[in-house]
Amino acid sequence: xxxxxxxxxxxxxxxxxxxxxxxxxxxxxxxxxxxxxxxxxxxxxxxxxxxxxxxxxxxxxxxxxxxxxxxxxxxxxxxxxxxxxxxxxxxxxxxxxxxxxxxxxxxxxxxxxxx
Amino acid sequence: xxxxxxxxxxxxxxxxxxxxxxxxxxxxxxxxxxxxxxxxxxxxxxxxxxxxxxxxxxxxxxxxxxxxxxxxxxxxxxxxxxxxxxxxxxxxxxxxxxxxxxxxxxxxxxxxxxx
Numbered sequence: 300x301x302x303x304x305x306x307x308x309x310x311x312x313x314x315x316x317x318x319x320x321x322x323x324x325x326x327x328x329x330x331x332x333x334x335x336x337x338x339x340x341x342x343x344x345x346x347x348x349x350x351x352x353x354x355x356x357x358x359x360x361x362x363x364x365x366x367x368x369x370x371x372x373x374x375x376x377x378x379x380x381x382x383x384x385x386x387x388x389x390x391x392x393x394x395x396x397x398x399x400x401x402x403x404x405x406x407x408x409x410x411x412x413x414x
Numbered sequence: 415x416x417x418x419x420x421x422x423x424x425x426x427x428x429x430x431x432x433x434x435x436x437x438x439x440x441x442x443x444x445x446x447x448x449x450x451x452x453x454x455x456x457x458x459x460x461x462x463x464x465x466x467x468x469x470x471x472x473x474x475x476x477x478x479x480x481x482x483x484x485x486x487x488x489x490x491x492x493x494x495x496x497x498x499x500x501x502x503x504x505x506x507x508x509x510x511x512x513x514x515x516x517x518x519x520x521x522x523x524x525x526x527x528x529x
Contacts (some may be wrong), residue, residue, distance in 0.1 A: 303456075308454075311480040327473075331515040340522070341503070341522055341523075342418070342520035342522045342523055343457070343506075343507075343515055343520040344520070345518075345519075348515065348517065349511070350515045359458060376424050384423075389456050389457070391456075393515060395515065399462055399469060399470050400445075400509070400511075400515055400516060400518075401447070401462060402447075402457070402459065403448075403459070404456030404458070404520060405456050406454075406455055406456050406458050407455070407456050
């Protein structure tokens with residue numbers, strides 16, 4: 300079974316500051332890894348994903364994440380926060396050996412950006 | 415590409431009533447997923463279809479829940495004899511499976527409130 304832990308249900312940063320959202324996973328095999336963003340009353344939008352290859356993945360809106368197998372982590376970063384980044388962020392995994400590719404999500408981290 | 419659409423966006427019902435939700439995936443996407451998201455939590459997998467075949471159901475999907483995708487296009491999710499614990503956001507996602515990990519595109523969700 301897979302599981303995802305997002306440390307910090309709420310993160311607050313100032314506009315222009317570094318954004319760091321933490322994600323650790325538990326999986327019997329190296330999983331596929333995803334970050335999604337959810338704005339109020341909307342569905343989830345994919346920010347980035349890691350399947351194979353380069354462990355540093357760049358996504359939309361200036362976000363990036365690095366897969367660290369030894370730490371079982373996939374933390375999301377952005378060098379400079381913008382007010383429009385305020386949203387809920389979800390880390391998710393799927394099992395490459397499962398044909399269904401169902402996603403297992405973490406509990407989410409709400410990012411607040413202060414002016 | 416008009417994205418994944420869901421109808422209705424909001425549903426308020428009384429305990430014991432039946433409700434049905436509809437999801438229209440991105441055209442030509444052969445995979446369709448249903449997830450449930452309760453307040454303050456990440457989405458949880460319910461079931462998925464490949465074309466018209468329902469291939470997997472979560473233990474979360476009790477006997478009161480039924481999902482269909484009759485022609486491999488839109489899908490419906492019915493909840494019979496609703497309970498207050500069914501109150502949640504029901505999310506639909508679709509993907510085009512072409513090997514590897516296909517990105518799931520999410521709809522805006524249907525928010526169900528059971529009084």
